[in-house]
Amino acid sequence: MTQADTITRILDSAEQLFAEKGFAETSLRMITTRAKVNLAAVNYHFGSKKDLIQAVFARFLTPFTEKLNKELQVVVKDNPSPSFHDVLGVLAKTMLTGIENNENYNKLSVFMRLLGLAYTQAQGHLRKFLLENYSQSYSAFIGYLKMAHPELSGREIFWRIHFAIGASVFTMSSIEVLRSMEQNDTGAKSSIEEIMNQLIPFLAAALEQEQTFNVNAQT
Secondary structure, rough: OHHHHHHHHHHHHHHHHHHHHOOOOOOOHHHHHHOOHHHHHHHHHHOOHHHHHHHHHHHHHHHHHHHHHHHHHHHHHHHHOOOOOHHHHHHHHHHHHOOOOOOHHHHHHHHHHHHHHHHHHHHHHHHHHHHHHHHHHHHHHHHHHHHHHHOOOOHHHHHHHHHHHHHHHHHOOOHHHHHHHHHHHHHHOOOOOHHHHHHHHHHHHHHHHHOOOOOOOOO
């Protein structure tokens, strides 16, 4: 087994176990058992469990953000005032890159579960890692949303985008369950692209709703 093969097996196993059990509940021994490697291999290639968690996120986020940045720049070049729908459409297209014609889109679903865990489980080192490595891409994306509606305050953008993230994480991390429910209820079974094509207008409409709110409002 080459070093590249070892790294891939460790990352694949860690990714699956973190998504299934959570970060705290997954031990390095569980990962090495599933990957069929020894603990020394994990320590050699990653150093610690924290570094391994960060590597799992980096494997998806680094190529994703690089492509997203390029695609958004192209959109803004052609349309200096993109709508929420335009920006979210680029996001969806980037997420679907490489899986449009591939039924095995499990990795996207797994990553969305991991993203949900990053919000719900205390992982201070992960938040620091994401800020240090991806804050520029995140800020640029938020900037494009602000271009679409400059009248919205930073707080309104913050909450709207996180409501949208919540809906996206739920939908994409539970995609197989939802597709099965759809088939039972309606007799149809949408492809991931069809689901994304319905999700984007829904999120755009929510982001573009005119009613503002006061987060300090009291009842």
